[in-house]
Amino acid sequence: MEENSNLFLPDQVCFPLYASSRMITRLYQPLLEAFEITYPQYLVLLVLWQHKKLSVTELGSKLFLKTNTLTPLIRKMKEKKLLTKQRSNKDERTVFVSLTPKGQDLQEKAKGVPKELINSLNMSSEDLEDIRAIMWRFLDNFIDTKES
Numbered sequence: 001m002e003e004n005s006n007l008f009l010p011d012q013v014c015f016p017l018y019a020s021s022r023m024i025t026r027l028y029q030p031l032l033e034a035f036e037i038t039y040p041q042y043l044v045l046l047v048l049w050q051h052k053k054l055s056v057t058e059l060g061s062k063l064f065l066k067t068n069t070l071t072p073l074i075r076k077m078k079e080k081k082l083l084t085k086q087r088s089n090k091d092e093r094t095v096f097v098s099l100t101p102k103g104q105d106l107q108e109k110a111k112g113v114p115k116e117l118i119n120s121l122n123m124s125s126e127d128l129e130d131i132r133a134i135m136w137r138f139l140d141n142f143i144d145t146k147e148s
Contacts, residue, residue, distance in 0.1 A: 027120050031113050035106055036080070040073055042110070045099075048083065049107045053098040055088075064139070082106070 009015055028039045037045070047062050048054065054062070060070045074097055077083045082103035088094035118128060 024117075027117055028113075031116055035110060037082075037106070041077055041080075041082070042113075044073060044077060044097075045082070045103060045106060045110070048097065048099050048103065053096055056095045056097060059097060077103075 025039045028042065032039060032042050035042075043063055044059065047059060051058075051062075056067060056070060056074065059065075060067055063070070065073075074083065074085065078085060080102075081100055083097050083099050086096050086098070088096060118125070121128065
């Protein structure tokens, strides 16, 4: 084996993660066009469908996004009347986001999206579950490393 083989693309951990992320996003695009939302907007909706109301900071933490990335995303979703923003009464620096009725209604309409995506992947449910579990372990490890 060559001394510099660790500098070859197939040997990198980062590349299959990066390429897979891009491919998944590409597969979601036609599924989400029917709802006139982007993949990042879908992720925000997924979190808010689960938690109903979160501070921008909490939302960013759950999505691994910084505020400067999340703010324009929230603004666009507010313009689409999918969510609302409200300043905290206790601390005006804290802004909460929650779904509008239009944003809540999308939950029912989008219920088939995960299954459609899974079907398009042509992989066993066991393999997909293994990938999901490994990726969450990876993210959990990253959070532990980052916070220490």
